[in-house]
Amino acid sequence: MLFSELGLGPDVLRAIEDKGYTQPTPIQEQAIPCVLQRRDVLGCAQTGTGKTASFTLPMIDILASGRARARMPRSLILEPTRELAAQVSESFETYGKYHKLSMALLIGGETFTEQVKKLDRGVDVLIATPGRLIDLFERGNIMLNDIKVFVIDEADRMLDMGFIPDIERIVSKLPKNRQTLFFSATMPPEIRRLADAFLTQPLEISVAPPASPAETVTQALALVHEMDKRKALRHLLQTEDVKNAFIFCNRKRDIAVLQKSLERHGFNVGALHGDMVQSKRTETLERFKQGEISLLVCSDVAARGIDVQGLSHVFNFDVPLTPDDYVHRIGRTGRAGKQGRAFMLATPDDTKLVGAITRLIKREIPMIAIDGLETAEFGEEDGSSRGRGRGRGGRGAKPDSRSEARPPRGGREERPPREEAAAPREERPVREERPVREERSARDDRPVREERQPRESLAAAESRRSNEPRRDRDRDRRRRRDDDDDDVPVIGFGDHMPAFMLRSARPRPSSEASTEEG
């Protein structure tokens, strides 16, 4: 199919041609005509599928006629992180270059003044993270009753980060007769209920089974001892043809240590994590995209949605704590049809985490031996580690066929529930209420997703909160919102019972992989 068959206007088609796209991706093929017909869309699609263009391209055409009024944006796109919001705004600039649409980006970590000025002039496209949008709404800088098109992107990530109550509040301020486009990489029951509450007879599109790594990514796993990890990484960086790479760590403390260590060994390396001030995050990412920095040691803040053209490698210096994160991390490479390579370093203590990943992706990750380093052995999935060394690796990073080194088998089992897939209890990360900024420095050595506290029941939370002084509750709410960070996600709804949870879940459609009219 050609872009010209989708019903897009000539100026948008010209911008697509300038960008060099020859064919729409499957999600674009299905979503664009439907969005142009002003229907709601429920898209189950990961980043890397071209989903951003599937909503930005038709929105440009829809918004081309009409004019924005002061403080009354005509469309709203919610993104879970500042980086994703910035990326979507770049898409609007690229595809909307022959139009005169005005756009504002409302993200935390930047001053209000410029953002407010833009709103005052009137914007056609408003791209925002939920916390900053609510702040500006509460200050009276923005009205949402002229929104014609509303997009929720990465809804499952919003859920992970505890943004759902904020989103419900935002939706309650929107006009009822709007068009809603809702995208999520996965479709767990909470997300489906939310979609049911927000959408009207949507076209449902599912372009890839959730959590499947792209075929364009070649994966490998090296099982080493903890003390050998840095050496193993350096070896891979030297023997692989690395043009540019993300190197993922689980702990902020380790990001700094690894960055310094690589610098000492002469690598051109930067760092990216959620505790950095926004200007530094943006600057580092920009320098990386421009090729001034070739390696970026990062937290999962870089794992979702960040689009760096032609990233050659991803290294998991640490095995991610949840298997979904593995898929998102390695999905930074092998994008838009290019080939990519993803290596993971595991120690015997990571046995359970590796098992959860192989079960999720339904395949084993080929093992490699690292030249000059002893290959370790997997422990038992119950957490006990056998811990014996298994001799030195052969030359280079070659696939290791020795069967004992294999991770626990994946492939046949159903995907484990989240709880089971995570780390053993004592080392499980927290997704807790976010800290106030000042507390951060003392927390540098915690895992990026810190220890999870036992969750209070909803009833207990309600009763506790009703006894709390109102001042404290307001302060808590402000705190949650002020910190529009995306690095310390919160699971669930805290003490808020969102209205959509009270609705009954609609049964899932029987066919996952096809397009359905809902």
Ligand code: AMP
């Ligand atoms: P997304 O899933 O929106 O993050 O897009 C992933 C990447 O695919 C981005 O780098 C886009 O520029 C690129 N892309 C989007 N649509 C197309 C297309 N039709 N042909 C080639 N590349 C595309």
